Amino acid sequence: MKSTVIKFIGAILLLCIGIFIGKSFFRSSTETAVPMPSGMTYRSTGASNDTTQVLKSNSFNGEIIEVKKGNSIQEAVKKANPGDLIRVYPGNYSENVFIDKDDISLQGVVINGKWPTLDGKKEINDAFLYSGNGILIENFKIINYKGNAIMGQAGNNFIIRNNWIIDTGVYGIFPQYGKNGLIEHNVLSQIADAAIYVGMCDNVDVRHNEVFDNVAGIEIENSRHCLVENNYAHNNTGGLLAFVTPGLPIKTTFDVILRNNFVVNNNHENFGAPGSTVAGIPAGTGILIMAADDVIVENNIITGNNNTGITIVDLATGDPKANDPNSEGNPDRVTILDNIMFDNGNNPTGEIKTIMLTQLDSNGPDIFAYGGGTGSTIRNKNRYRTFGIADYGTAQINDTKDILTMMTPKPVPPRSVSKEEIGELTYYGVCAGCHAFGTRLIGPPTEIIQAIHNDNPQGIVDYITKPKNLRDDYPEMPPQDYLSDEAKMAVAEYILSIKH
Amino acid sequence: MSKKVLILKSSITGLLAVFLFTFFISKNKSETYEVLTKLNSNCPPGxxxxxxxxxxxxxxxxxxxxxxxxxxxxxxxxxxxxxxxxxxxxxxxxxxxxxxxxxxxxxxxxxxxxxxxxxxxxxxxxxxxxxxxxxxxxxxxxxxxxxxxxxxxxxxxxxxxxxxxxxxxxxxxxxxxxxxxxxxxxxxxxxxxxxxxxxxxxxxxxxxxxxxxxxxxxxxxxSSLISLNSKYDRYAHGYHDALNDNEIEGMNVFRSFVARCAECHTPPLFTNQQFAVIGTPEPNGIQFDPGAQITFKDSTLRGAFKVPSLRNIEKTAPYMHSGNFATLRETVEFYTQGRGHAVPKNENLIIHWHIWEPNLTAYELDRLVDFLKTLTDETFTPKIPNTLPSGLKPSV
Incomplete structure (x- = not known):
């Protein structure tokens, strides 16, 4: 009897030791599996038929900066130099991270299902704001911000992926004025405007994202050359949107492909802010194309959207905003290829309901077109219940299978500026306020500087970094230490090279 | 013989004198012309x-x-x-x-x-x-x-x-x-x-x-009045110590999608050059100004005005098209007081979609003002002429 108990206890003990060893063994193995700093890679599906191929544009030779619970991501960004990778470990980070540098990668490290979480506590405006080129942001959970989860301003070559974003205010992921970007494998919900909002951008792929419980799922606005593919948009007020907003400096949307998406049951009540564009979207809108040109809708599954499957309207009909004489408001050359559509329009609202009642139909259609626009076509028109597409011709293409990506084949390069040009721009753009050839302005004439520092550009660099007042007849020069070392040397050499 | 030589010599001297005379006259002429140059032949800074x-x-x-x-x-x-x-x-x-x-x-x-x-x-x-x-x-x-x-x-x-x-x-x-x-x-x-x-x-x-x-x-x-060398510009070109912590916080409020300032006052010029109906009040006693509605003959632009650049904004109080706000602080506060709050009752304006209820805190408004003051740069201010060709006093 006793021995049985001992045996039993021993067995349990052994089991416990086994579990302990097993657990620690496997845990350490997950921790050591450090993912490649993938920000340094450049995905170019256009270069090959293999869409998973990853091409490396740069080899990684930066530093890896680790941020652990209790530390600040922004401090790491401050320390980082172009090319560096910042790895953020699980923990709560309540901060606004801004990245005004190029080629910085921010990578969350998810361990045991625990995510590095940026929590705005409904007090902080944005989780990530970037203006640099070549920014990568991946593997973060972002919640409770007031403005955006991730907002970009004029950063090119961006990659935003694998993020889990809940209720971050106005937008979830919002690149603006960017060229060449990839937004993929993100999950976004409860956003009061668009979950993914590509605004005034060019060459952006939006793929494999799940967007639900938002006012707008994915919105391509005043942007060109965008591919929206393999996304799952459900229970938003509107699923996928491609449109022109008037009154913005960049006026057009064209060359957009909406392909292979699930656009299902987008019937969420509209909770957009009064006055916003999306506040006017009727609940039950699958796809909305407003004033955008050359949009192709292909191979989507569009079902259960209670108002319409696809709505195509002009600005005058769709958006009661102040006019913009420079915005062309008609959706032209829309192409609808094969799509699976059924069960749409079960409970139409507003104008569409009224219009359909004039057709003695109490349901909304699969495809609803209203207002201006020319050159639109459709494949297999008779398949769908439609309104307003009587003038649509037969599509001239069957598919878009040759277009694998809208991203550029190579990263958008920075503007190339030679050292001489930097020197010249700095001399005329900065120094010329106080120095000129042949005349005294505030500081000594340029030829005097040349005489003092003849053949010695370093002398000029040292002086402008930390001026020491050598002359009673001139005011002291303010230090120009804000110029980069490169610009300082360039301008020094330029000054010595000027002939008059 | 000597007479001949004398004539020859004197004629040579004479010729030389005439030559020198004409040379100097012409030189004088060109000198007079130089003196006449009244305008600067160098380009202004920038x-x-x-x-x-x-x-x-x-x-x-x-x-x-x-x-x-x-x-x-x-x-x-x-x-x-x-x-x-x-x-x-x-x-x-x-x-x-x-x-x-x-x-x-x-x-x-x-x-x-x-x-x-x-x-x-x-x-x-x-x-x-x-x-x-x-x-x-x-x-x-x-x-x-x-x-x-x-x-x-x-x-x-x-x-x-x-x-x-x-x-x-x-x-x-x-x-x-x-x-x-x-x-x-x-x-x-x-x-x-x-x-x-x-x-x-x-x-x-x-x-x-x-x-x-x-x-x-x-x-x-x-067109020569260029202001692009402010503290902000130094930050923009990569010198991040150019702005202090308050100013950077202000910049982040400015470009965030909560305040949305940068959506219309877009860098680098701090205007997107579009027209916007924001619904600012007129000062007491001034009639409602229909703005760009008249220019474009379009009632949807009633009350629209061109988005102004914010460079050197610190120097140009009071603010808005009819100067209703005396300070930058009052001006930024306008944007958080509610969409259309100052629109006259009898006006039905199509207020710009970026005007909403951002609920900015007093702290954020202060930081915004801090940031706006970093847009000041008057290093290329031209000289006011001391005297004018008309003989009148330069008036400013």
């Missing part, structure tokens, strides 16, 4: 003179790309296309004209009366004062970086500086001049005749000053 004697803009933003060539974006974005290529002489002549009250009907006002360099090329008034100190309808906009703007006036009714300036010059309630009177006055001043001859060397000798030469010179001077 411009490089090319082989055609044209001043071409040069600044650090020319290192960067600009999305779709429009000059809107983020920190390191190129500027919009600039109006440049004027000669240094035209720019300098424009400077004299700009400050010269001879341009007004009664000789009391110059361009600088409302566009005073000491007040950010504005005038510190809610709405400007015109002829006989009468109150005008709108505030004088700053002229800094005006060379980058495609539409002029608050309501965008002019598309070039030349077109724009004719309104204040010849408006009865502003400078109250007439084209004939302006030409007569300037043509009667010898120094101006000489200056115009220098600034427009291709025209026929002794030709009279023409209106388009006046307009072009003033436009040349206005």
């Amino acid at each position: 411009f490089k003179k090319n082989a055609n004697n044209e001043c071409i803009a040069q600044n650090l933003y020319m290192q960067y790309n600009s999305p779709n060539g429009l000059g809107v974006g983020g920190l390191q974005t190129g500027l919009p296309e600039i109006r440049d290529g004027f000669s240094p002489q035209q720019i300098d002549l424009g400077r004299y004209l700009f400050f010269d009250p001879i341009l007004s009907g009664d000789g009391s006002m110059s361009c600088a009366s409302c566009h005073n360099p000491e007040k950010g090329f504005s005038d510190g008034q809610k709405t400007s004062l015109g002829n006989n100190h009468q109150k005008l309808k709108r505030a004088a906009p700053s002229l800094w970086n005006v060379a980058y703007l495609k539409k002029l006036f608050w309501d965008g009714r002019a598309t070039s500086l030349e077109e724009q300036m004719q309104e204040p010059l010849f408006s009865k309630i502003e400078m109250n001049n007439t084209p004939d009177n302006l030409l007569n006055k300037l043509n009667s001043i010898k120094e101006y005749q000489q200056m115009f001859a220098e600034a427009f060397p291709d025209r026929a000798i002794n030709s009279e000053i023409k209106l388009n030469e006046i307009y072009k010179s003033i436009a040349a001077f206005q």
Whole structure:
């Protein structure tokens, strides 16, 4: 009897030791599996038929900066130099991270299902704001911000992926004025405007994202050359949107492909802010194309959207905003290829309901077109219940299978500026306020500087970094230490090279 | 023989004398001509003179790309296309004209009366004062970086500086001049005749000053007013110590999508050059201003005004098209007081979608003001002429 108990206890003990060893063994193995700093890679599906191929544009030779619970991501960004990778470990980070540098990668490290979480506590405006080129942001959970989860301003070559974003205010992921970007494998919900909002951008792929419980799922606005593919948009007020907003400096949307998406049951009540564009979207809108040109809708599954499957309207009909004489408001050359559509329009609202009642139909259609626009076509028109597409011709293409990506084949390069040009721009753009050839302005004439520092550009660099007042007849020069070392040397050499 | 030699010698001396005489005369002549040069032959700061004697803009933003060539974006974005290529002489002549009250009907006002360099090329008034100190309808906009703007006036009714300036010059309630009177006055001043001859060397000798030469010179001077070297610009070009923590916080509020300032006041010029209905109140006693509705004959633009640049905004109080807000703090607070809160009851305006309820805190508003003050740069302020060809006092 006793021995049985001992045996039993021993067995349990052994089991416990086994579990302990097993657990620690496997845990350490997950921790050591450090993912490649993938920000340094450049995905170019256009270069090959293999869409998973990853091409490396740069080899990684930066530093890896680790941020652990209790530390600040922004401090790491401050320390980082172009090319560096910042790895953020699980923990709560309540901060606004801004990245005004190029080629910085921010990578969350998810361990045991625990995510590095940026929590705005409904007090902080944005989780990530970037203006640099070549920014990568991946593997973060972002919640409770007031403005955006991730907002970009004029950063090119961006990659935003694998993020889990809940209720971050106005937008979830919002690149603006960017060229060449990839937004993929993100999950976004409860956003009061668009979950993914590509605004005034060019060459952006939006793929494999799940967007639900938002006012707008994915919105391509005043942007060109965008591919929206393999996304799952459900229970938003509107699923996928491609449109022109008037009154913005960049006026057009064209060359957009909406392909292979699930656009299902987008019937969420509209909770957009009064006055916003999306506040006017009727609940039950699958796809909305407003004033955008050359949009192709292909191979989507569009079902259960209670108002319409696809709505195509002009600005005058769709958006009661102040006019913009420079915005062309008609959706032209829309192409609808094969799509699976059924069960749409079960409970139409507003104008569409009224219009359909004039057709003695109490349901909304699969495809609803209203207002201006020319050159639109459709494949297999008779398949769908439609309104307003009587003038649509037969599509001239069957598919878009040759277009694998809208991203550029190579990263958008920075503007190339030679050292001489930097020197010249700095001399005329900065120094010329106080120095000129042949005349005294505030500081000594340029030829005097040349005489003092003849053949010695370093002398000029040292002086402008930390001026020491050598002359009673001139005011002291303010230090120009804000110029980069490169610009300082360039301008020094330029000054010595000027002939008059 | 000796007589012959004497004649020969004297004739040689004579010839030499004549030669020297003519040489000196001609040299004197050229010297007199040099003295006559009245205008600066160097381009102002921010411009490089090319082989055609044209001043071409040069600044650090020319290192960067600009999305779709429009000059809107983020920190390191190129500027919009600039109006440049004027000669240094035209720019300098424009400077004299700009400050010269001879341009007004009664000789009391110059361009600088409302566009005073000491007040950010504005005038510190809610709405400007015109002829006989009468109150005008709108505030004088700053002229800094005006060379980058495609539409002029608050309501965008002019598309070039030349077109724009004719309104204040010849408006009865502003400078109250007439084209004939302006030409007569300037043509009667010898120094101006000489200056115009220098600034427009291709025209026929002794030709009279023409209106388009006046307009072009003033436009040349206005286009030379460049302000791109503020503390903010240093940050933008990569020197992150240029701004302190408060200013950086303000910048982040400014560009966040909560406050949305940067959506219309887009860097690097801090305007996207569009028209927006934001629903600001008029000062007491001033009628509602329909703004761009008149220009574009479009009722959806009722109450719309051109988005102004914010560069040197610290210097141009009071703010908005009719100067209703005395301080920057009051101005930024307007945007958080509710969409359309100040729209008159009888007006039904289509308020811009970026005007919403951002619920900015007092702390955030203070930081915004901190940031706006980093946009100040007056290092390229031109000199006010000491004396003017008209003999009048430069008026500001």
